[in-house]
Amino acid sequence: MDLPRPEVEGEGGEEDGEDQLGRLPDDLLLHILDRVHDARSLARCLAVSKRLSSLVPLTPTVSLSFPRPRLLPASSESESEPGRWRRRSGFLSRLVDRFVRGPLRFLHRVASAKSASRSGGGGDDDCDCDCDYDSRPAPGEVLKPFRGIESLRVELPSCVDAVGLNGKRTVLRWTARFGGEMKSCVVLGANSLRRREDGAAASGEEGALELRPRAVEEVELEPGPVIAEEELKLRVVWIISCLIAASARHYLLRQIVADHPMLKSVAIVDSDKQGKVRMLEEEIAEMRRSFDSEAADSSSAERIRVPDLRMKLWYAPELELPESGYVMRGATMVLIAPASEAEGEEHGKAKEGGGGGGDLGDVMRSASFEGGGGEDEAAFREAATEMGKLKRTYTLEMNSF
Amino acid sequence: MSSSPPPSSAAASPSCPKKMIALRSSDGETFEIEEAAALQSKTLENMIDEDCAGTPIPLPNVTGKILAKVVEFCSKHAEPGVDDESLRAWDAEFVNVEQATVFDYILAANFLEIPTLLNLTCNVVADMIRGKTPDEIRKFFNIKSIFSPEEEEEVRRENHWAFE
Numbered sequence: 001m002d003l004p005r006p007e008v009e010g011e012g013g014e015e016d017g018e019d020q021l022g023r024l025p026d027d028l029l030l031h032i033l034d035r036v037h038d039a040r041s042l043a044r045c046l047a048v049s050k051r052l053s054s055l056v057p058l059t060p061t062v063s064l065s066f067p068r069p070r071l072l073p074a075s076s077e078s079e080s081e082p083g084r085w086r087r088r089s090g091f092l093s094r095l096v097d098r099f100v101r102g103p104l105r106f107l108h109r110v111a112s113a114k115s116a117s118r119s120g121g122g123g124d125d126d127c128d129c130d131c132d133y134d135s136r137p138a139p140g141e142v143l144k145p146f147r148g149i150e151s152l153r154v155e156l157p158s159c160v161d162a163v164g165l166n167g168k169r170t171v172l173r174w175t176a177r178f179g180g181e182m183k184s185c186v187v188l189g190a191n192s193l194r195r196r197e198d199g200a201a202a203s204g205e206e207g208a209l210e211l212r213p214r215a216v217e218e219v220e221l222e223p224g225p226v227i228a229e230e231e232l233k234l235r236v237v238w239i240i241s242c243l244i245a246a247s248a249r250h251y252l253l254r255q256i257v258a259d260h261p262m263l264k265s266v267a268i269v270d271s272d273k274q275g276k277v278r279m280l281e282e283e284i285a286e287m288r289r290s291f292d293s294e295a296a297d298s299s300s301a302e303r304i305r306v307p308d309l310r311m312k313l314w315y316a317p318e319l320e321l322p323e324s325g326y327v328m329r330g331a332t333m334v335l336i337a338p339a340s341e342a343e344g345e346e347h348g349k350a351k352e353g354g355g356g357g358g359d360l361g362d363v364m365r366s367a368s369f370e371g372g373g374g375e376d377e378a379a380f381r382e383a384a385t386e387m388g389k390l391k392r393t394y395t396l397e398m399n400s401f
Numbered sequence: 402m403s404s405s406p407p408p409s410s411a412a413a414s415p416s417c418p419k420k421m422i423a424l425r426s427s428d429g430e431t432f433e434i435e436e437a438a439a440l441q442s443k444t445l446e447n448m449i450d451e452d453c454a455g456t457p458i459p460l461p462n463v464t465g466k467i468l469a470k471v472v473e474f475c476s477k478h479a480e481p482g483v484d485d486e487s488l489r490a491w492d493a494e495f496v497n498v499e500q501a502t503v504f505d506y507i508l509a510a511n512f513l514e515i516p517t518l519l520n521l522t523c524n525v526v527a528d529m530i531r532g533k534t535p536d537e538i539r540k541f542f543n544i545k546s547i548f549s550p551e552e553e554e555e556v557r558r559e560n561h562w563a564f565e
Contacts, residue, residue, distance in 0.1 A: 020500055024508070031523055041533070047553055
């Protein structure tokens with residue numbers, strides 16, 4: 001409902017009574033609409049006048065974001081939990097619940113392109129992170145009027161921050177590239193990221209699980225530190241969470257690409273800058289080609305199957321980032337690619353175990369954490385570069401899921 | 402004004418430093434603008450290459466009032482040594498004018514092909530659109546809606562999420 005509004009002051013010029021927009025030719029008006037970006041505002045323009053309602057669908061650049069979800073009053077201990085994620089005590093399960101299940105439910109709902117029922121909020125389907133996802137509209141439906149989109153950006157609401165060790169927020173960024181299926185995913189995480197103090201390093205709040213670098217005399221034989229089991233488990237959780245989130249977004253992307261034939265570039269980012277999935281023209285074309293060649297696999301309504309994966313992991317218990325002025329503890333970088341792609345140079349690099357060779361190196365370099373903004377932006381980029389220089393890497397394999 | 406021989410039409414850099422270009426508005430006013438500033442306008446750039454002599458360039462689509470401001474804008478943006486922040490502040494002041502004037506600028510910037518001014522002014526209008534309800538937009542821009550109530554209702558229904 002439109003609320004009564006006080007007279008517009010300042011730049012308002014409604015005294016002269018002339019329809020200013022009417023002075024502009026269509027292409028100029030479209031030029032202006034192209035700068036509005038906000039999908040909600042543009043959709044409202046559809047109801048303003050016939051002219052606008054014919055121009056809005058042609059708008060090339062659109063950005064869709066969801067306001068921060070309302071936190072429901074605490075009802076965190078939900079009783080019956082059907083499904084795979086049974087509640088267990090311990091920070092790992094809380095991490096998984098908040099990090100994976102909440103966003104996954106949201107994406108499941110949005111990807112199914114059904115308009116969310118306008119329930120009074122919360123309801124029976126609340127995720128453990130207590131976010132109100134129910135009244136959010138489905139992106140697929142929301143974007144329907146915009147047939148002419150060429151450049152789309154979707155910002156997904158973030159759940160309450162994932163919890164890491166000692167109740168501190170986990171430092172995590174990931175980014176993935178897709179064509180018909182996942183091409184690559186890079187995860188960069190750490191136990192902590194903080195500004196560098198001159199002189200003594202910041203106090204160790206990470207607790208007993210942090211590792212010391214190896215003793216000096218062993219450096220030549222084994223140039224890298226070993227990861228403790230608990231740390232490794234945590235990282236595996238990160239990886240799985242990121243992969244699930246990525247593949248859920250992939251599903252959403254398929255819808256969007258199918259609905260918008262003019263699309264040339266699309267990005268789906270988290271509002272807390274954690275995850276980013278991007279597709280450019282070539283990848284979009286690849287995805288369109290894959291529509292034809294495969295039968296729609298609707299067995300998994302929530303997301304697309306993740307293929308067999310090969311991963312390379314770099315780890316540094318303490319990583320100095322002099323250029324950006326940060327220190328990262330428990331720094332981890334994981335480079336993930338489908339096993340079929342990674343096979344080629346893995347054979348060649350079997351003996352070396354060196355960092356970033358050949359195509360994997362290119363992926364790493366092109367994996368952009370840019371555009372997220374924020375001062376830790378530079379820190380992440382520097383961390384990626386520094387870790388790529390580490391000699392010791394771990395290789396993991398994961399079966400498709 | 403000095404009259405120098407016509408330059409070769411290839412380069413976009415000022416052929417004669419500090420050369421002043423004369424412009425004539427639709428209502429007969431004449432303005433002078435430095436060549437470096439004039440080159441911000443692709444339209445003027447093309448015209449200047451062709452004729453380096455002193456006859457004022459007629460601009461039938463732009464009134465004197467607006468042309469004066471456009472000259473001011475281009476001159477400011479051609480000034481060396483202005484830092485980004487103060488230029489932004491200057492720009493913000495420049496468009497802090499009546500709505501009708503902003504649209505005058507848009508049309509002038511479009512006609513004269515001045516990308517910086519066009520971007521600036523279009524952003525201003527986009528900002529005016531963003532966040533308003535349809536009624537507010539109509540009121541603000543004096544749009545006479547020619548939707549029938551049923552048509553409007555249908556649009557609102559289809560995109561109800563935007564009107565919550």
